[in-house]
Amino acid sequence: MLQILYNPGRFNDFAKKYTNILRHITIYLLVIGLLYALVFSPNDYQQGFSVKIMYIHVPCAWLAMFTYVLMTIYSILALSFKITFGYIFVKAAAPIGAIFTLICLISGSIWGKPMWGTWWVWDARLTSVLILFIFYIIIIIIQNTFDDLQIGEKISSIFVLLGSINLPVIKYSVDWWNTLHQPASVSKLSSPSIEITILGPLIAMNVAMTFLFFLILFIRLGAEINIRKTLIKD
Amino acid sequence: MPPRIQKLIFIVISVIFLMISLIVILFNIEDNIVFFFTPSEIIENKILNDENIRIGGLVKINSIIYNEDKSIDFIITDNKNDISVNYYGIIPDLFKEGSGVVAEGELLRKKLNANKIFAKHDENYMPEGIKKQLIETDNWQKNYK
Numbered sequence: 186m187l188q189i190l191y192n193p194g195r196f197n198d199f200a201k202k203y204t205n206i207l208r209h210i211t212i213y214l215l216v217i218g219l220l221y222a223l224v225f226s227p228n229d230y231q232q233g234f235s236v237k238i239m240y241i242h243v244p245c246a247w248l249a250m251f252t253y254v255l256m257t258i259y260s261i262l263a264l265s266f267k268i269t270f271g272y273i274f275v276k277a278a279a280p281i282g283a284i285f286t287l288i289c290l291i292s293g294s295i296w297g298k299p300m301w302g303t304w305w306v307w308d309a310r311l312t313s314v315l316i317l318f319i320f321y322i323i324i325i326i327i328q329n330t331f332d333d334l335q336i337g338e339k340i341s342s343i344f345v346l347l348g349s350i351n352l353p354v355i356k357y358s359v360d361w362w363n364t365l366h367q368p369a370s371v372s373k374l375s376s377p378s379i380e381i382t383i384l385g386p387l388i389a390m391n392v393a394m395t396f397l398f399f400l401i402l403f404i405r406l407g408a409e410i411n412i413r414k415t416l417i418k419d
Numbered sequence: 420m421p422p423r424i425q426k427l428i429f430i431v432i433s434v435i436f437l438m439i440s441l442i443v444i445l446f447n448i449e450d451n452i453v454f455f456f457t458p459s460e461i462i463e464n465k466i467l468n469d470e471n472i473r474i475g476g477l478v479k480i481n482s483i484i485y486n487e488d489k490s491i492d493f494i495i496t497d498n499k500n501d502i503s504v505n506y507y508g509i510i511p512d513l514f515k516e517g518s519g520v521v522a523e524g525e526l527l528r529k530k531l532n533a534n535k536i537f538a539k540h541d542e543n544y545m546p547e548g549i550k551k552q553l554i555e556t557d558n559w560q561k562n563y564k
Contacts, residue, residue, distance in 0.1 A: 226546075228546065228547050229544055230545045230546065230547050231513055232512070232513070232540070233512075233547075236544065239544075257434075261427065261430050261431065261434075264426070264430055265423055265424075265426040265430055266427070267423075299511065299512050300513050300538060301511055301513070301537045301539070301540070302509065302511030302512075302535070302536060302537050302538055303535070303537055307454075309452050309453075346434050347437070349434060349438075353438060354441065354442065354445065361445075362449065363453040363454050363455050363456075363475060364454050365454050365455075365537055367539070367540045367542045369542065370542040370543070379543070379544040379545075380544060380545045382546050383544045383545070383546060384544075
């Protein structure tokens, strides 16, 4: 059973079986989540309608980090145990993470203009997320630069590990330093932080977007495995 | 120990060491990373004049004055020390008395001539209806901002 996590053949069988079910669940969850978040949730007492940007921004930020954590784990496995699936995973996941980071940056900046009064400031949180985005871009570029596939994927995995030291800085930047970005609300235990009518759609959107991430990941992983198969045949 | 496990331990330990060293470096250049200073930090460090500085805190209750030349005066406080600010320009939505603010500009004899202000959002989210209810039932607390 665990083999689907690192054996390309086993994963492919698993993905063929379940991608369709995953697709259906994702669509239902996204429709429910978006309706709940954009139509049936109340406006915030300070931000008014602009609070709805959060329902896109927060899931994308979470997935931008989550994708990178997975890429780090698979890079370590690939480099130490010579698991090819690790390299395939990094190749498939990097563009997804890059897009989520980009959406996170853009939506945050759209929210920032009316609320903070600026599109962009160089505070610790915003800067460290921009560095995360740059690392995604570097990794994608390296994967496509080398003629020799094996050298390219090895170097890109090393860059994944280098970029991973940025992850705790992103997470804790709002606690360690004065930033314009507000600290985390969801993980905070004391009330009042987020009212249940705003937290509900936020969690729904988080779950829906996470399913969307896995759906895209499964499709991209399947495609990447097929490309490698034809490469080996030639 | 098999070489693969050795490699794994080597990689994990070097990543952890790199992480720690990055964090140590960042903590040592903290002055360049913090987005703003609090009024207490300004006064304790006896900074009187600075060409370009950001000061953050809460807008003191009843301190906003709208001048005739369309500039505003207000006081930034961290509940210990105050810095008075003069600002001319566009005011962000969340700028109001008792809520967080960061002002950037020239510090002259403990007075800040701001050329930019940013409203800081706290981590509290609440529907509009609940606020009305809380005020009606007199449960509205000032620390909700």
